[in-house]
Amino acid sequence: MSYEIDWVKSRSDLFPEKCAVIDSVTQDSWTYKELNERASRLAGLFLAQGVEKGDRIALFSENHISYFDFLFACLKIGAVFVPLNWRLSTDELQFVVSDAAPVIMGVQSCFIKQASGLQEDFYLIEVDSNTYLDQFPAVDRLRRPLLQESDPLAMIYTGGTTGHPKGAVLSHRSIMWNAINTIVSWNLTDSDTTMTCIPMFHTGGLNALSVPVLIAGGTVVLSPGFEPEQAVKDLIKYKCSIVLFVPTxxxxxxxxxxxxxxxxxxxxxxxxxxxxxxxxxxxVFSSKGLAFKEGYGLTEAGPNNFYIDPREALQRRGSVGKPMLFNAVKVVKKTGDEADPGEVGELYLRGSHLFEYYWNKEEETKEVWRDGWFQTGDLAMMDEAGYYYIVGRKKDMIITGGENVYPLEIENWLECHDAVEEVAVIGIPDDKWGEKVVAFITAGSPGLTEEVLVNYCKKKLAKYKIPKNFYFIDELPKTHVGKINKNELRKSLDKVT
Known part of the structure; x- marks a missing residue:
């Protein structure tokens, strides 16, 4: 079925004067009418530059109103929005830009020098302020193509720690159904306000709350980065009702x-x-009487897949809850059979919110789909009451002496020690055990020793789960989106052995 897809205009028509977006730095704000007008103006520029349906349009910027300008302009004319990770090295960025081959790139002024070194031919739009669009003419009517739900709207590159990133193609259907599922399952309304500090080149920054809140008619407060002291002040100042941060x-x-x-x-x-x-x-949150819960997702899926009431989250700590209304979930064992409650297996997902394919990677796309189910590569377990728990990445599971060890179980216990700040557990090759368990620790107080931690582990963990070695380091390496980079930890051991 072909039709025009433009919920931004519809929201503008219904509630033109409602505040949609606020810039936390400049205090600028935009109504839904203004948000739609900005997107239409930019879409007119794209068309004037010869952009056609399916062409890629990139943005190289910190969190900024231009993310919505570019995404919604692409939505109007059938182009594909490609947000670029500004934390990438020059070589990594060059790979992504060469792979996506954008015809237009918006670049924040602070990144102009970095973008000018890219070996690609594209029309550059400098994003020098919130008023960067004023230099372009307004448009009364756009030439709009007919679109399919399955047509691509955005392409977000996965933040893997090995190999080149893959461009996960999200269709209009993917993004819309993630938002609808989130709004209905999480009870988002036009009275909700969120603050987006997570980088919007990441699916969590763009699709976890920003787009769903806007579709619901709420308000998104944009912050270009994360400063914890300022974040507290802004959450209170803008009366935020819901927010997503990563554990770091x-x-x-x-x-x-x-x-x-x-x-x-x-x-x-x-x-x-x-x-x-x-x-x-x-x-920490329980002691302050604040509602807190975990979610689960990935670039290829949503990223929203589960719901749990905060009161249930307190009783079932670590659970991501139950599947949302419009998606299906199952846990599958190595045999291909569905796991029983309490058994660990790979998490499979199904629903209209899933990505369409990996850009230019047909074989990799086939590998992650099985009979309409997306294979996440994450290990999970469902309890007797139907609540799901993420156990860890399939590739991170450790097999030591024939026993399966899930690093997350060990990490959760070690992090409960008063003197431990952060911890990461990995498996490394070992002649005797096949793999041995080792832990990297950042200490919150002096005097923490391996002996202390071994004795602490004995209180909770089976002997084969206790790390054979503890490495005390000043800071754990992180990926571009704040996850602990276990691949870098493995490399650090390779250098000393």
Whole structure:
């Protein structure tokens, strides 16, 4: 079925004067009418430059109103929005740009020098301020192609730690159904306000809450980066009712004096995503009487897939909840059979919110689909009551002496130790055990020793799960989106062995 897809215009027509977006730095704000007008003006420029349906249009910027300008302009004319990770090295960025081959690139002024070194031919739009669009003429009527739900709208490159990133193609259907599922399952309304600090080149920054909140008619506060002290102030100032941070952000946030004294009177719930959350974070929010829960997703799927009531999250710590209304979930064992409650297997997902394919990677696309189900590569377990728990990445599972070890179980226990700040557990090759368990620790107080941690582990963990070695380091390496980079930890051991 072909039709025009433009919920931005519809929202503008229905509630033109409702505040849609706020810039937390400049204090500029835009109504839904203004948001639609900006997207239409930019779409007119794209068409004047000869952009056709399916052409890629990239953006190289920190969190900024231009993300919505570019995404919604692409939505109007059938182009494909490609947000670029500004934290990539020059070589990594060159690969992504060469792979996507954008015909137009928006570049924030601070990245002009970096973008000018790219060996690609594209029309450059400098994003020098919130008024960068004023130089272009307004348009009364756009030439709009007929679109299919399955036509691509965005292409987000996965943040893998090995090999080249893959462009996950999200269709109009993918993004719309993720938003609808989120709005209905999480009870988002036009009274909700969120703050987006997670980089919007990441699916969590763009699609977890920003787009769903706008479709619901709420307000998105944009922050170009994450400063924990300022984040506390902004959450209160803008009366945010829901927010998503990754665990590393919560680790920083909860240690500030601003957080410790804050009340957050308008906040319905704090969400954690991007990686499993340490159990200690639950304790901090519980002690302040603040609602807190975890979610689960990935670039190829949503990223929203589960719902759990914050009260249930307190009782079932570590659970991401039950499947949302419009998606299906199952856990599959190595045999191909569906796992029983309490058994660990690979998490499979199905629903209209899933990505369409990997750009220019037909074989890789085939590998992750099975009979209409997307194979996530994550290990999960469902309990007797139907609540799901993410156990870890399939590739991170450790087999030592024939026993399966899931690093997350060990990490959660070690992070409960008062003297441990952060921890990462990996498996490394071992002649005797096949693999041996080792842990990297950042200590929150002096005097923490391997002996202390071994004795602590004995209280909770089976002997084969206790790390054979503990490595104390100043800081754990992180990926571009704040996840602990275990591949870098393995490389660091290779250098010393």
């Amino acid at each position: 952000m919560y680790h920083m946030l909860t240690r500030t004096k601003e957080f410790k004294s804050a009340k957050f009177p308008d906040m319905k719930v704090f969400l954690s995503g991007g990686a499993p959350c340490p159990m200690g974070i639950y304790d």
